[in-house]
Amino acid sequence: MINVIDLYKSFNGQMVLDGINLEIPTGKITLVIGKSGVGKSVLLKHLIGLLKPDQGQVLIDDVDITSLSGRQLQEIRKRFAVLFQGGALFDSLNVFENVAFPLREKTRLSEKEIKRRVYERLEQMNLSLDVGKKFPDELSGGMKKRVALARAMIQEPEIILFDEPVTGLDPPMSNTVFHLIKKTHAASNYTALVVAHDIPEVFQIADVVAMLHQGRIIAYCGPDEIQQHPDPVVQSFIRGEPDFLEA
Amino acid sequence: MMLFLLQGLALAFVPPFRPRRVLQEINQIGVKSTLIVLLTAAFTGMVLALQGYYTLRKYGSEGALGSAVALSLIREMGPVLTALMVSARAGSAVTAEIGIMRITEQLDALDTMAVNPLQYVVMPKLLAGLIAVPLLTAIFDVVGILGGYLIGVVLLGVSSGSYFSGMVQSVVPLDINGGIVKSLVFGLTIILVASFKGYHTEHGAEGVSKATNQTVVLSAVLVLAWDYILTSFFM
Numbered sequence: 407m408i409n410v411i412d413l414y415k416s417f418n419g420q421m422v423l424d425g426i427n428l429e430i431p432t433g434k435i436t437l438v439i440g441k442s443g444v445g446k447s448v449l450l451k452h453l454i455g456l457l458k459p460d461q462g463q464v465l466i467d468d469v470d471i472t473s474l475s476g477r478q479l480q481e482i483r484k485r486f487a488v489l490f491q492g493g494a495l496f497d498s499l500n501v502f503e504n505v506a507f508p509l510r511e512k513t514r515l516s517e518k519e520i521k522r523r524v525y526e527r528l529e530q531m532n533l534s535l536d537v538g539k540k541f542p543d544e545l546s547g548g549m550k551k552r553v554a555l556a557r558a559m560i561q562e563p564e565i566i567l568f569d570e571p572v573t574g575l576d577p578p579m580s581n582t583v584f585h586l587i588k589k590t591h592a593a594s595n596y597t598a599l600v601v602a603h604d605i606p607e608v609f610q611i612a613d614v615v616a617m618l619h620q621g622r623i624i625a626y627c628g629p630d631e632i633q634q635h636p637d638p639v640v641q642s643f644i645r646g647e648p649d650f651l652e653a
Numbered sequence: 654m655m656l657f658l659l660q661g662l663a664l665a666f667v668p669p670f671r672p673r674r675v676l677q678e679i680n681q682i683g684v685k686s687t688l689i690v691l692l693t694a695a696f697t698g699m700v701l702a703l704q705g706y707y708t709l710r711k712y713g714s715e716g717a718l719g720s721a722v723a724l725s726l727i728r729e730m731g732p733v734l735t736a737l738m739v740s741a742r743a744g745s746a747v748t749a750e751i752g753i754m755r756i757t758e759q760l761d762a763l764d765t766m767a768v769n770p771l772q773y774v775v776m777p778k779l780l781a782g783l784i785a786v787p788l789l790t791a792i793f794d795v796v797g798i799l800g801g802y803l804i805g806v807v808l809l810g811v812s813s814g815s816y817f818s819g820m821v822q823s824v825v826p827l828d829i830n831g832g833i834v835k836s837l838v839f840g841l842t843i844i845l846v847a848s849f850k851g852y853h854t855e856h857g858a859e860g861v862s863k864a865t866n867q868t869v870v871l872s873a874v875l876v877l878a879w880d881y882i883l884t885s886f887f888m
Contacts, residue, residue, distance in 0.1 A: 454765055480767040487765070494762035508766050
């Protein structure tokens, strides 16, 4: 279980997270929605200690990671994987090396076993084995996301954070990525936090939905309930109405 | 920047050790800078010989040409020009590479995989700078002396024996040691500035361009400032 308690963060005097409280249940997919620039990725980066809050706690199984540093934080991070918005694949490594990277760095598996696991993951992501020899700049946006998902999944982490996993993809590819998230979650039952604003497609993968608005969580419920939520700001966002913040 | 340097160097003694990464960086920073260093060295030696010959001839001391070329190269021109060339070619590339890794979240990705980006990305480059720049400086000195030989001996007719014997008599171990110390300091300075600027890049592509620019300017100024400080120490 991940608990975010009274989290505050500002940049250059501008408040981004204004007292966030959020519960991310174990083994479920929690979706955080909200307008672009509202602080969803900032919240995600706090969950893995990439950013330190001005105030507040992030509890991972009752351990407050905001007070950890160095090796303690690295130990916690071994339980995580992150799918970054742009994939964050290493430019200097080919696809095979990118997916194998966590295994080569953090395990003592034989090259044969690493090869088996990498190819298994690529296959799971509907990627041909030839893709393994390509470099990230030779891949389409959808392929990059799937390679990044393969890399995130390779060590079978307990918790995966998805930062806008389908941004920039066409609708069929977005559905493919959502399908892969659903498929891998069903197989591994990891805890997931998905940050996205692709409404309503993203609701198909969520168990819990939280909406972030003006630095606070203003709605927290199931995907069906959120679509009936009484808050006009939530309704306006879900319907994609223009200028809902100013309304 | 000092803390960044100390952290980076200290991580060289912390496992996991990645000798292959250091070799890759020696190739990027050192081997790929060889051609530009060879060209600069040859022309520098040739110009030194040309200028030196006509100056020394006024005093009837053409025989001291070898000594003048060698001392200029070993004490000053070799370390400084090698450092400036490496800064322009490899320093800017290091900043751009790390800067792009920063803005495309590749450094964050390393962090989330519990791999220290300072240890994986920066430390091998610092070690490579320490190893490659002194070797390139040695190559610069030798090629510069040969360039001077080509102009002084082959073209202008200074005796080959006096060119080399003057060099042997005038160059003392302190000159060579001074050159080595300078190249070590310059190598570390260039890669430190380049890595630091890249690591702290902000604001997308414009930020990378700005950081790269700052790297070339700052490392050139620091190399020249260090050169004065170290020269006054060795004199």
